[in-house]
Structure formats: structure tokens, C-alpha cells
Amino acid sequence: MQIRTRSGGHDFEGLSYVSKISPFVVTDLRNLSSISVDVVRKSAWVQAGATLGELYYKIAEKSGNLGFPAGVCHTVGVGGHFSGGGHGFLSRKYGLAADNIVDARLIDAEGRILNRKSMGEDLFWAIRGGGAASFGIVVAWKLQLVDVPSIVSVFDVNRNIEHDATKKLLHRWQRNADKVDEDLTIFVVLRTVISSTDEKGNKRIGLEASFQATFHGGVDRLLQLMQEKFPELGLLRQDCIEMSWVQSFLFFNGFRNGEPLKVLLNRTPDSKLLSFKAKSDYVKEPIPHDALHGMLKRLRQEDVGRGWVELFPYGGKMNEISESAIPFPHRAGNLYKILYYVEWDEEENITASKKHITWVRKLYNYMTPYVSNNPRATYLNYRDLDLGVNNNEEDSKSNYTQASNWGPKYFKNNLKRLISVKTIVDPTNFFTHEQSIPLLLKH
Template sequence: MAATVCSNGALAIILLSYCCCNVFFLPASAPPSDDFLQCLSDKIPPEQVYTQSSSSFMSVLTSSVQNPKFLTNATVRPLCIVSASDVSHVQAAVRCGRRSGVRLRVRSGGHDYEGLSYRSVRAEVFAVLDLARLRAVRVRAGNPTAWVDSGATLGELYYAIGMANPGFAFPGGACPTVGVGGYLSGGGIGLMMRKFGIGADNVLDAMIVNADGELLDRGRMGEDLFWAIRGGGGESFGVVVSWRLKLSMIPSTVTVFNIAKTAGNGGDAADALAKWETLVHQPFLPELTIRVVLQGRTALFQCLYLGGCSRLAATMRAYFPELGMMPADCHELTWLRAMSFISLGSADAPPEDMLKRTNNLGTYVKSKSDYVRRPMGAPAWGTLFNQWLANNTNGILILEPHGGVVGSVVPDSITPYPHRAGVLYNVQYGVFWWGGTDGEGAAAARRWLDGLYAAMEPAVSSNPREAFASYRDLDIGENVVGGDGVTTYESGRAWGERYFMGNFRRLAAVKGRVDPGDYFRNEQSIPPLLHPY
């Protein structure tokens, strides 16, 4: 979630002392874990609390896990999973956790790239607060806003909007199983951000349970905390249980296409990419988004255009003839069906398929991210294909174009997401393998990914080398807890300034004000800056 400013150092110290008292003065006969479970039993139905001895514990734990590398025997697992179906359950879990000294890790969709929403890197007693049952979407025809619970998926959000309010849309991402809570708390880059901004730019209000178990809306939480939760990362400031979103008017028909280009042997993928990256930063054509997926020797150009095929074809002929787009490539669809096409790869895919909640327990994956601020050019793309992608068909790059509104209209400080002015596109690197975490397959995958990441260094942003908080990567740094039991600000800077750049200090100051005792903590949570001035 997010962080805020500590304007009163004395108050912060008092609150920290109070938090510590809750932990240190438990009766010796009541270990924190026992006290926590007893506290929960008084406030939450027992069938919604899954302890490690429960027959359903592993099935609930793995229900939304997207990376089996975090399910090994060495993984530090939670004391229990609290499957909240009401906001009061969230409040009870926070209050019981504070009283007992048991921290919570909060999970919505389970796509956390380092699994920190349901596991710990180091040995500790913690519980998972699973929000999958808090998944309501409240939208009305003709109303340009919607309330959505954090446990809903993007697919469920899109479906509810498209069915109840087809003249409107929300600028979200391409993966329908991503949880809304995680998506917005990381900022939310997506397919219409060139026209409408990132997801976090379109949050009007939110309901958060803070470290004292209080339920606060925007007015009660204050503008600093409201700023922080819209892109400042998950699990740092509280538990956001629901969000009020601004919806954007769209045409009744939008156009999509998938066009693949091949690199080498007469293919022209490198030339098409070189032209694409000179176009994405332009302020014109914000209604046109073309993302690119690179794998093997193929570059797949995926387009979403807020208009009809004839206008799109004319635009492509004028500005991007290298792609060779023809009217036959077009699919004119409703926005809902267009999102289904992009997510599922077929114009015939029913939107209902975006409602399926799936996990991934077979394919292991590791990801990293970068931002590009100057064109790489055709020779560099050719080298990337020949030396890296063509040699490993289990590697993938996804390029998300910025520019338009997100790059030239919205200031870097309007939300914690700072990768705006001057950014051409985000790069997500991924590598897949099978057969566990310790074999040669895993080692070879990491060698390939680390080598590619090092080779890309001259082409991407520097000082700092930017990274995307939603593609969490522990390689770039982990928190260190000081002798006072609080995450040190300096340890957080190592990774935090790469995710949040100049906004990191403000996030830490917010954290210092709203959670000075650092209750909401993980390996890459925002550290509390208790004396920011």
C-alpha cells in the first residue's frame, strides 16, 4: 500500500512506544502466535481462518500463487491465512496482529513477483490476510465512477464495467487475473494510459484500514496518505479494502490487432521496433497504444485504438508504414471484447473468460524491469535478437509505451509513480523454466536473465537505473531492520529510489507519520522516516 509525513517527532516516539508495549507485555503463558489465533477466534468465523494444521491450508495458500518458486520446503510460510469476507475481519486481523506482535502480509491477486504478499524471506511469525473474498464491483449505467474492492481482479472490474456501463472504461493492464489492490498500489501502467493516465491517476477515493485498525476514507486519512497509497507500493501503510475509480468515456467501437514481425533472415522486426520507439513519446495520437512482446525471433505488436479501423489504417499508413498493417488485421469490437482479445489472444474469446481466477504452479519465472528514455535504434534491436532472444525461447520482453498524457501532462509528483516525463517505454524482462529452483534449468535461466540485464545497461535509464514497483525485484535491495525494530531509511533507499525516485523520501515521511512502529513491513516496504525535516 503506501506512506506519509511525520511532522511531530515526539508524537511518533510516543506511538512507537505504545506499539512496543503491546508486544513486550504479553503474559509469558501466551506466545504471540497463540494469542493472535485466540484473538481471531473471537472476531472472525473459524472456517475463514486456516492454520497450518488445517486440511485446506495449502489449497488456500496456493489458490492465487503465480510462481511455484515460492512454494518450496524452504519457504517461510504464514502462521495462518485469514480469508476476510468483511471489512470488520480486516480490522480484527490488524488489531489482533498489533496486540500479539504478529505482522500481516496482504494478498489480493497473488501476482506479487517476489511472493512477499504470502511468504517471508527470513524466519518470522506472520499471517496472510487474503482479500479474495472482498471482490465486489459497484458500477451503474451512465455513472462515470465505480467502487471496487481490492480483492477483485482486473478481469472482474472490466466485465462489470462493460456489462453495466458500456460507454465507459478504466485504463488498466492486460492481465485479467491481477488483483485490483496490487495493481493500483503499484501505480497501474496499462493499455490506455497514453490517453487517460495510469490507474492510480484515476483513483478518486479509497477506504483503508490503518495500523490502529481504523477504517478511513480520503477525508479522514488526509491527502498525504491518499497520495501515498496510489502507487507507493503494497503493504506499507495499511490495508486498502476498496477504491473509488474515475471511469473514462470511450467510443462504442474500438479497434485491436496483433501483428507479428520476425527478426533476421529477411525479417524486419528490428526496423519496426526502431520506428515504434520514435513514435511512442510523441504527444499526438494518445488514443493509440501499441505494446510489443518479444520472444525468440518474433516481435508481436499489440494495438488498442480508441476508434474505428478505417481511421486506424490511415494513421498507420501515415506514421508507421514499417509495420505493414492492413485493414484485414483489424478487429472492431466493444472495449470489453477488446480487452478480452488482448488478454486471451482471440477475437472470439468470450469476455466471461476474463472472470476465471487461475494460478500457476508449473512454470517457474523470474522478472526484472527497466525504463528507456532514448531510442535504441535498429542495430541494437538486431543485436538483442541475435545474441539474446534467439538463443532462449523461454525468455520474454514486454515493452509498455508511455508518452501521451502520462508522459507530458501529469507531473512526476502527482502520485508516487515517477516514471513519466521523458520516458519512452517500460521494459519487463522475464525468463521461464521447469523442474524446480535448484537444478541446471533454474541456474541457466538466471544466467541468461542476468546477462541480458547487464547488456541492456547502456541503453536504459541511469542514476538511478529506474525500476517498476509492481515488478518487484529483490535483486536491487532488501530492507534492514535496525536495533529499534524499525526498518532503516538508508537500507530502503537502495531499492526505493529506483522505484520511486524523488518521491521516495516523501513516501518514507508519510510512513513515519501513519505507521511509525513499522507494523506493515516486508522486505521491500517503505521504511518510516520519523524526522523528515
């Protein structure tokens, strides 16, 4: 039977608890979640079943001036997230989570528990961004913590996309968001909203851009920077809130009413669970006005609020790290990453589900000329089985061929090294799934 390893269970295609190709057992690590923080050495050991919320909480318990550059959602697990990269508000300053891992404990296919020294640098390289599920089971990570100031400033402001100032702002964001001070990271979310309802109950659908930012510093400097770099946003002092680094995760996880920090420890989402399908892209040249217009037109074709597009700026430290330092290759030359997302009620019938999935696939196809190509790059942590699957665990030739479809998109040239590490450390392909690294073909 195949082994499916689950830490936080947030895989976009559910690969930690679903298999389309074979019977399997789940190794569920949720109870392996202890965290120890060493403030003096600025390091931490975190077991793979811990969530980001638990990690941030434990770091903050020990120090208000240490943090870790990983994702935003507090229920994501560190097991899958760090092994696929791990991008968040600190990445422009410090890189990805995987860039800041200094040791690990991994169980290999022979059942040995290895550390960085005993696994060797090749395998240690592979599990930080190459998807550890192809190589073994990560039990724990050792992290290099990073400095964060006592005060960070956040804002989340919405603008009507139809206004000229917002269109201008979006163009300026495309050109500048990767170049501004590394302490400032502005995510953008584009979606449809009900903008008004008339007396007869007719709804007017509007398009909204939400600008969500963290600045690692105080509001005075933030306002200055925003006025210089993004004057069209018209950011006001009352739009910004100063708080501690860890509180900013409460803010971006929707806890905005004075909830205690402990809510970060809650693994159960408050909102209703929805099905979703997502896809991702990397942008190297600003998307022209007409193409943005076409993308927004397509947003209007999905049910209100169900589909959205998120833009995450790169630059800063992400530009300085070489493409081959770890398997995650999306570095210099990328302005930003796009996430296309649609969600729907699980109760909806199959026809409705198909409609939503088709919508996001069509949007992705429409964007083809405007995003990276050869390969059309994709983020491993936004796993997408549309890109191809290993459909036969026994047939290494077919798996190798399949991997030439999805592999370069996730890893570019690093795929070759991943294949050779896999062939050495797991020659029987014990750790396998729909998009696991294949073995090198024997001639």
C-alpha cells in the first residue's frame, strides 16, 4: 500500500489523504506538534504536525522580536508547507520558509531516522522545496529564526477596480511592488462584489481590488513610502494599524475584534468548508491593460465572490537566492506570482462543480500569453493535477514521461537533480504519489 503523509492536510489536491491511483494508508502527524524555541541561538525545532499558527504563537511567547518567513494561513501544516517552499509577508526580506531551514529529521524508505549530516546535503537539498513526500517522512524541522521589529503596520483597503485611479494603481503595483523597500509587502486580491442593491432588489455587481499589506515598521514611515510609491491608493493614517508581528497573523486570518493570540492554536476553520480548485502562474513582464481587462471580464462570469485572483509580489531577497539553491526555482526575473481560485459548496451537484472548475481552467488558458513560458512556471505548494499525473506506480517509464510535463513547471532545471536524488535514496519508489519525483530510467 502507498503511504500518504499528512501534516496540516492543506494540499490543494488533497494528496495527503486521497489517492486516485492506488490503495493507501495515511500517516497522520497531527499529534507530533511540539515546538522548542532557542532565543539565544535564534533557532527552533518544530515537529512536522505543527501548524503555522502554533509556530508563530510559540515564537511570540518567547520573543517579540523573532519571527519566521512562512505563509499566512494559521491552519497550514509545517510538514507540507516547508517542504514545498512556504511564501508569506516576510519572503521579500528573508526568502521562503525552506530557505531558512538548517536541519531536519527524516524517516527514509528503510525506516532510518536521519538528520542533515546522516542524510547528506543532496537529500537535505531535495526536501526543502522539492516536496518531501517523494523522499520520506519529515518528523521535524530546525529553523533559523529571523529578526522582526516590535511594531509592524498592516492595512487592508478595498478599491473599486472600475475607477481610473485603481487601474493606474494596479499598473503601478505591477511595476513597483517587487522593487519597493523589502519591509513592505502588498498582496492584491481581485474579486467581484455586490456593490449596491436597488429598491426592486436588483443587484449591481462591482469589481474590487483589495490591497493587503504588512510593513515591518511604524505607520509614519509606511505612509511616507506609500505616498512616494503608490500615491493612487490614497492611503490614510486611519487605514493602518500598528501591532506586533504575531498579531498581524490574527489580522490576516480574519480575527479583528480583539481575539486572544490563542486563536492561532485553533486547527478548525471557523468558516464553512468549501470545495476549491486553484491554479498559479509567475509574471515576468507587467500584464498589459487589455489583458487585465480581459481577466476582469472573466471574473465577472463566475458567481459573485466565488472566484478570485491573488497577486503576490516577489523581488528583494527572492531575487538574491540562486535558482538552484533549493529545488524551488522561481527567483530573479519574477515580478509576482498569481493564484487563480474558485470555491463552491460541497453540496452543489457535479454539474455545478464542473462549471466552477471549467471557469478557472479557462481563465488560466486565457492568461497564457501574459505569464512565464517555456516552462510555464507554477508553485509546488499550489499543487495542480491538471499539469499531469503519474498514473501507474509500477510503470517507471510512464511516470518519467509524465514528470516531464509537470516537473519543469514546478522545478525548472532542478528536476534533474531531484530525479537523481530520488533514484539514490528511494530506488524502489516506496514514497510515491500522483506527482512524486520519478526514478531515473534505466537504459
